[in-house]
Amino acid sequence: MIRSTFGPPMPAAASIYISTRGQSPAVDFAEALLRGVAPDGGLYVPSRWPALAPEAMTAHSAREVAHAVLRPFVGDALPDEALTRATWRLTEGFLEPEVTPLVQIGPNLHMLELFHGPTAAFKDYAMQMAAVLAEAALKQSGQRLLLITATSGDTGAAAARAFAGIEGIELVILHPLDRVSAIQRLQMTTTGADNVRNLAVRGDFDDCQRLVKALLADEGLRDGRRLSSVNSINWARLAGQIPYYVTAARALGDAAARATYVVPTGNFGDTFAGWGAQRMGVPMDGLVAATNRNDALVRALGTGVYERTTATPTASVSMDVQAPSNFERLVFEASGRDADLTRGLFEDFARHGRVRLPDDLLGALRREVSAVAVTEAETAEEISRTHRETGRVICPHTAVALTVARRLNRRDGPVVALATAHPAKFPEAVRAAIGIEPERPQQLQGLEGRAERFETVNADLASVRAAIT
Numbered sequence: 001m002i003r004s005t006f007g008p009p010m011p012a013a014a015s016i017y018i019s020t021r022g023q024s025p026a027v028d029f030a031e032a033l034l035r036g037v038a039p040d041g042g043l044y045v046p047s048r049w050p051a052l053a054p055e056a057m058t059a060h061s062a063r064e065v066a067h068a069v070l071r072p073f074v075g076d077a078l079p080d081e082a083l084t085r086a087t088w089r090l091t092e093g094f095l096e097p098e099v100t101p102l103v104q105i106g107p108n109l110h111m112l113e114l115f116h117g118p119t120a121a122f123k124d125y126a127m128q129m130a131a132v133l134a135e136a137a138l139k140q141s142g143q144r145l146l147l148i149t150a151t152s153g154d155t156g157a158a159a160a161r162a163f164a165g166i167e168g169i170e171l172v173i174l175h176p177l178d179r180v181s182a183i184q185r186l187q188m189t190t191t192g193a194d195n196v197r198n199l200a201v202r203g204d205f206d207d208c209q210r211l212v213k214a215l216l217a218d219e220g221l222r223d224g225r226r227l228s229s230v231n232s233i234n235w236a237r238l239a240g241q242i243p244y245y246v247t248a249a250r251a252l253g254d255a256a257a258r259a260t261y262v263v264p265t266g267n268f269g270d271t272f273a274g275w276g277a278q279r280m281g282v283p284m285d286g287l288v289a290a291t292n293r294n295d296a297l298v299r300a301l302g303t304g305v306y307e308r309t310t311a312t313p314t315a316s317v318s319m320d321v322q323a324p325s326n327f328e329r330l331v332f333e334a335s336g337r338d339a340d341l342t343r344g345l346f347e348d349f350a351r352h353g354r355v356r357l358p359d360d361l362l363g364a365l366r367r368e369v370s371a372v373a374v375t376e377a378e379t380a381e382e383i384s385r386t387h388r389e390t391g392r393v394i395c396p397h398t399a400v401a402l403t404v405a406r407r408l409n410r411r412d413g414p415v416v417a418l419a420t421a422h423p424a425k426f427p428e429a430v431r432a433a434i435g436i437e438p439e440r441p442q443q444l445q446g447l448e449g450r451a452e453r454f455e456t457v458n459a460d461l462a463s464v465r466a467a468i469t
């Protein structure tokens, strides 16, 4: 039962969401999706984890797998027809019939390729589904939604593509001027959709994030609309990443239960989706979060001190995160769902940028995941080594994961590195490592010919607000 001061006790269910900080009313899937963050500042988690539906392991297509995985999380918050449409959209624009193929590149060494979607990064997968579900949730309640999001490149591109032309939703994307790759910028600015607006901020990614936070707190912006964001703290995005762990396990067959997944990690969303998959019963042995030099997670699990430092730019830009937001969900789960403890820690962290994890919690966290940091030199060497040994070109994010994957003991079971972006999105980093630029896949061709639409603004609230209203 969920007992709170906000209403009568109700039975816990996978489709009812509670906050990791314990001070917000429980909500259904549609509300968790439209809110993003809970009113108490916590993140939504299902009040009870569902068991993996047996159909998920036998279904014939990626769409059917996704439907079986997501069904219990949606519950009766949205009509089944909306979920079916969302799972159709989930794989739309994927140029690979297997959607998320598992590719073996060495003895017990695999890559799970998640970059065959329309913007060539793994974020397409969950974002496309979330857009359809958000549209359905709004239609049902007769509301309109203003989405504001900060991006270092991939989130903005995936969101622009997924939400272009979606009814009832306006999307505003803030990216740091001249600090995203040319391809990433073009992906965001050439959709031609009237409901997508791009702001290039004269500042860095942290400025964008700070501005988004301030905008989300600005009641005056709402104008009768709901206001939310689409980064990976949104439960719908996270849930949408669970299905590919299922398809990976199926591809591994009997070896699945001995498999370790190495996830290139920024905000810890993809890794937490893997944790959720395991919690639901998807066979696997363990999860390793691989970070670049921005290693707050590695330090937290190593020393017990979770501390924010300024983000250092790296070749794996989408992982240049100071403090991985979804870590809060893991803390909640590893503490035995202790909302008071979670709230105390993360409120302290917000205030001081540093918090010490209690010993028993640290022990519990270490049993759930491990984390390893990789240097820029190692990342470049991995791009080069993989190219030399297999002829394959990989992106810097994938290289971070593969560096860690190679170090793991692979005698006892397969190791799977998640390949999160197509290398052609990061031509400079690839050229620096192997002297050639990757070939562009079909979905990244022809971008230069299209008309771009964006406004350049100063990194202050007044300028950004003036550009939006």
Ligand SMILES: *Cc1c(COP(=O)(O)O)cnc(C)c1O
Residues within 6 Å of the ligand: 121, 122, 123, 154, 155, 232, 264, 265, 266, 267, 268, 269, 270, 271, 318, 319, 397, 420, 421
């Ligand atoms: C966003 C992103 C990541 C990090 O994923 P998180 O869920 O934030 O940990 C890794 N690689 C690529 C290419 C990305 O775009």
